[in-house]
Structure formats: C-alpha cells, structure tokens
Amino acid sequence: MTEPLDVLVVGAGPTGLALAAQLRSYGVTFRIIDRSLDLAHESRALAIQPRTLEALAGLGFADELVARGNQAVQLRMHLPRRVLSLPLFDIGCDDTPYPFLLFLSQAETEDVLGGQRAERGTELVKLSAEDDGVVCVVRRGDSTEEQVRARYVVGCDGAHSTVRAEAGIAFEGRAYPQTFLLADLEVDGLEAGAAHAYLTAVGMLFFFPLGSPASWRMLAIRPPDAPDGDVDLGQLQEITDRYVGEGLRLRDPVWMTVFRLHNRGAARYRSGRVFLAGDAAHIHSPAGAQGMNTGIQDALNLGWKLAAVCRGNGTEELLDTYEAERAPVGRTVLRFTDRAFTIGTSRNPVIRLARNRLAPLLAPLALRSTRLRGAAFRTLSELAIHYRRSPASVAGPHAPRRGRPRAGDRLPDLPRGLQGYTAIPGWHLLLAGQDVVWPERSLDVVTRGRAGLLTVHWLGSEGPWPGGPVHGLVRPDGYFGYVAGGTDLEELCVYLDRWLPTE
Numbered sequence: 480m481t482e483p484l485d486v487l488v489v490g491a492g493p494t495g496l497a498l499a500a501q502l503r504s505y506g507v508t509f510r511i512i513d514r515s516l517d518l519a520h521e522s523r524a525l526a527i528q529p530r531t532l533e534a535l536a537g538l539g540f541a542d543e544l545v546a547r548g549n550q551a552v553q554l555r556m557h558l559p560r561r562v563l564s565l566p567l568f569d570i571g572c573d574d575t576p577y578p579f580l581l582f583l584s585q586a587e588t589e590d591v592l593g594g595q596r597a598e599r600g601t602e603l604v605k606l607s608a609e610d611d612g613v614v615c616v617v618r619r620g621d622s623t624e625e626q627v628r629a630r631y632v633v634g635c636d637g638a639h640s641t642v643r644a645e646a647g648i649a650f651e652g653r654a655y656p657q658t659f660l661l662a663d664l665e666v667d668g669l670e671a672g673a674a675h676a677y678l679t680a681v682g683m684l685f686f687f688p689l690g691s692p693a694s695w696r697m698l699a700i701r702p703p704d705a706p707d708g709d710v711d712l713g714q715l716q717e718i719t720d721r722y723v724g725e726g727l728r729l730r731d732p733v734w735m736t737v738f739r740l741h742n743r744g745a746a747r748y749r750s751g752r753v754f755l756a757g758d759a760a761h762i763h764s765p766a767g768a769q770g771m772n773t774g775i776q777d778a779l780n781l782g783w784k785l786a787a788v789c790r791g792n793g794t795e796e797l798l799d800t801y802e803a804e805r806a807p808v809g810r811t812v813l814r815f816t817d818r819a820f821t822i823g824t825s826r827n828p829v830i831r832l833a834r835n836r837l838a839p840l841l842a843p844l845a846l847r848s849t850r851l852r853g854a855a856f857r858t859l860s861e862l863a864i865h866y867r868r869s870p871a872s873v874a875g876p877h878a879p880r881r882g883r884p885r886a887g888d889r890l891p892d893l894p895r896g897l898q899g900y901t902a903i904p905g906w907h908l909l910l911a912g913q914d915v916v917w918p919e920r921s922l923d924v925v926t927r928g929r930a931g932l933l934t935v936h937w938l939g940s941e942g943p944w945p946g947g948p949v950h951g952l953v954r955p956d957g958y959f960g961y962v963a964g965g966t967d968l969e970e971l972c973v974y975l976d977r978w979l980p981t982e
C-alpha cells in the first residue's frame with residue numbers, strides 16, 4: 480500500500496482532467512488514472528460553451544482552447560425550400576468574455592487540459608470504503624495490482640463507470656431506439672465556416688466544422704430501412720444523397736462509428752467518500768452540446784470543495800453541496816436534451832407537422848430578434864446556471880434583488896475584466912460603492928486566519944452593483960456565496976465561519 484492520497488481521480492476524459500487541474504492548483508495530493516493506454520484521438524464532443532471557457536480561464540486553459548478552436552461559426556438550417564442562417568457568436572451577451580460557441584475536437588480539448596499527465600493503462604477494479612478513506616485496487620496493463628488508499632475517490636470514468644457500480648449507485652433511464660452514424664471526414668461541395676443542419680421529412684443530418692483530425696464531423700440518424708451493423712463510406716454517401724440530394728461528396732474518413740444514445744442519470748452523486756462526475760453521473764443525446772460541458776463544470780464545482788476539506792478549510796457540509804448544486808443541473812440537462820431529441824426525431828404526425836411545416840415558418844421571425852436569440856443562447860451556453868437554492872447561497876441583509884447578481888448567481892464579467900479579479904484560486908470579497916468607508920475592524924475579522932484563502936477587492940462604483948454599498952463574496956468557482964447591502968459585515972462573518980472556517 481502506497482502513502483494515502485487526498486484524492487484518487489478515476490478517468491482522464493475532460494471531466495477527470497479538469498478536476499485534476501483544479502486539485503493541482505490547490506496543491507492537493509492526488510493521482511489521476513485511466514485504463515486506456517493513449518489519449519483519445521476521436522473528435523467526440525466538439526462544442527465548448529461560454530460558461531465552460533469562463534470556468535477554465537482561472538486554470539489558464541481558455542486562451543489556448545480559443546486559439547485552437549473555431550469561433551466564427553454560423554448555423555445553416557437547410558429546410559425543404561430554403562436555408563436559414565443563425566450566427567452562433569456575437570449575439571448580445573455582453574457579460575462574458577466568450578460570447579460564442581467554440582468548435583474544437585474533444586481530442587484537442589483533452590490535450591489542452593493536460594491529458595498527457597494522466598497515468599495510463601491503469602484501471603480501477605475495486606474499491607471499498609472505510610471510515611477514514613477508500614481502499615482502491617488498481618490494475619496495470621501487465622496485470623500487476625496495487626492498493627491505493629485515498630481520502631476521497633471521484634469517478635470520472637464515463638458512462639460505464641466502475642466507481643458507480645462499486646459504490647452501488649443506480650443509473651436510471653432508458654436507451655433511445657434510433658441508431659446514429661458518426662464520422663470525421665472530408666466533404667466536397669459544403670460551404671466552409673458554417674455548421675449545416677439538414678432537417679427533412681425522412682430524417683436529420685448534420686455537418687459540423689472540425690478542422691482536425693478532419694475538416695468535418697458528420698452526424699446522422701440511420702434510416703429505419705438501412706442495413707444494421709458497421710458503417711462504411713458508401714452507406715454514409717447514400718444517406719447523404721437521400722437527405723441532401725446530390726452535390727455533396729464524402730471522402731477520406733478518419734473515424735466512423737455507429738452508436739445508440741441513452742438518457743440516464745445517477746440516483747446519487749455522492750456515497751460517503753465516493754463522488755461521481757461527468758458521464759458517470761449523466762448521459763444524454765448531444766442535442767445542445769451539453770455533455771462534456773456539464774461534466775467539466777461538475778468537476779470544477781467539486782474540486783475546490785475537496786481541496787478545502789483536505790486542507791482543513793471546509794466541512795462535510797460543504798462537500799454535500801456538490802450533489803445539492805450539480806444534481807439539479809444534471810436533471811435539467813437530461814430533461815432538456817430528451818425533449819429536444821424527442822421533438823427532433825418523433826414520427827408522431829402532429830409533432831412532425833410542427834417540426835417540418837410550422838417551425839420553418841416561425842424560425843426566421845424568432846431569429847430576427849436578438850433578444851430571443853440571446854435568451855436561448857444564455858440557456859445553451861450554461862451562463863444561466865445558478866445555485867440560488869443551495870444551502871451555501873445566502874442572501875444577507877438588504878441584498879440587492881431584481882436585475883442584479885444574487886447569492887448563487889455567477890459573477891458576470893461586467894464591467895469587462897471583472898472575472899479577471901477572481902482568477903487567483905480562492906474566495907474573493909467584492910466591496911462595491913462610491914466613497915464608502917468599509918469598517919476596518921470588521922475587515923480584519925473577515926480576513927483573519929484566511930491569508931491565501933480570501934482576497935478583498937475594492938470596486939468603487941465599478942462592478943455589478945453600481946449604486947452600492949454592496950458586498951458580495953465570490954466562491955472559488957465564480958459563483959456568489961453571499962451578497963448583502965450596506966457595510967455591516969457581521970452576517971458575512973457568520974457565513975464565513977460556516978463555509979470557510981479557519982483552523
């Protein structure tokens with residue numbers, strides 16, 4: 480048995496890698512293992528949402544992701560008699576530095592997140608929880624086994640999670656009947672710089688701009704009368720001709736696969752010292768490009784909490800907020816993707832009429848409204864996620880209400896650059912208001928024993944509450960834990976004693 484670790488991260492997909500990066504930034508002792516010998520080379524999830532970029536900015540990844548990705552993408556919806564264009568960028572979200580959907584292959588994303596640093600060819604086969612830790616058995620490619628003891632284990636090991644099975648957590652839901660075909664390839668005749676959706680009475684076909692390892696990602700529902708089994712280029716071409724008509728020629732596939740989609744969620748995200756995150760906790764259709772993004776944000780909700788507890792600045796109660804905050808987000812994603820998928824694939828005549836005849840008539844009107852597009856984009860971009868109902872979100876006396884950030888909301892980047900204040904790992908106290916005298920003795924109490932854990936920023940009239948005086952406490956993941964009006968910091972101290980105790 481090796482020295483006990485703080486955290487064992489099982490699985491080095493995007494969720495595990497994001498978690499590892501956050502644990503590393505807090506100096507926690509951890510290992511990240513993955514059963515596969517090599518980094519994934521397939522494109523898989525290819526859209527990164529603005530909120531994910533914001534969350535990864537503090538760890539130093541966002542600039543590199545943006546540099547490698549493609550952001551100026553339009554969506555072209557090819558309907559029976561017309562083509563509608565919808566920009567996926569620059570749509571009136573002025574409170575984020577990333578007002579666009581970033582297209583980048585998952586292989587590239589994992590490379591940026593540090594996929595090379597995981598211990599590969601190392602598989603978790605068993606775990607047993609004890610009072611003060613978890614004993615894990617990991618097996619290497621040469622069949623040797625090692626016992627690893629960790630205070631906490633996080634299962635980021637995907638849809639078929641061993642951690643979930645070992646922890647006895649049910650994975651409830653269903654599989655969709657349709658089969659999907661997916662390929663990374665070259666397409667002659669397709670307009671570059673745009674994503675293309677062909678919505679026809681027979682089925683749906685999508686092409687997304689990739690860049691690497693091929694120019695395009697193709698995604699289609701296999702028509703019911705097409706042969707089962709593996710897919711080849713000939714079949715993909717046949718389906719494309721059926722959905723699009725002539726004019727597109729597919730060639731040079733780098734990756735082709737057939738898969739079924741599921742809609743399933745873990746019954747719990749925590750069992751004692753064992754946690755689940757990412758696909759281990761929820762899997763669903765790719766509608767809205769939420770899967771990988773939700774997983775990364777699970778990880779970044781959990782990592783700082785584990786770090787706080789391991790370093791003695793957090794309690795079990797803080798760890799409980801992981802499930803309280805992320806399970807509702809997971810359930811919403813399952814519901815939303817299920818609805819979108821069901822509408823998109825239904826053979827019910829009424830839904831088909833609405834989808835194929837009414838939507839094409841109404842969509843251009845809806846798309847003309849920047850406000851409507853902005854509202855839809857806020858939901859998909861995950862900027863609208865909040866934890867207002869979390870026990871760790873507390874509105875103090877005279878807290879600002881409508882139209883201003885509240886406890887549980889994310890810190891907006893308004894004015895631009897505000898999120899940069901909170902890039903240093905830790906908690907951040909924002910004091911807002913012009914010519915306000917903040918009581919020094921109270922500030923001493925707030926910061927005492929919290930050097931390196933809590934940073935105070937005087938915003939003056941800048942910031943999300945222009946009138947002031949308002950004080951807001953931002954958690955390490957960029958969400959407000961506490962917001963109150965006035966300069967009395969007594970209730971803030973009560974909040975901090977509970978959620979950021981000093982030793």
Ligand SMILES: Cc1cc2nc3c(=O)[nH]c(=O)nc-3n(C[C@H](O)[C@H](O)[C@H](O)COP(=O)(O)OP(=O)(O)OC[C@H]3O[C@@H](n4cnc5c(N)ncnc54)[C@H](O)[C@@H]3O)c2cc1C
Nearest residue numbers: 490492493494513514524602603636637641757758770771
């Ligand atoms: C074919 C395909 C296409 C997809 N397309 C899209 C898309 O277009 N958009 C989108 O948002 N999402 C898409 N997804 C889903 C997206 O890839 C996932 O949501 C995302 O990868 C989840 O990341 P994760 O880190 O939670 O899990 P994963 O990426 O599945 O990573 C889990 C890791 O755990 C490792 N592992 C498993 N068991 C063990 C064990 N016992 N011990 C050690 N390691 C273990 C695995 O090797 C793997 O590396 C697609 C998925 C597939 C399969």
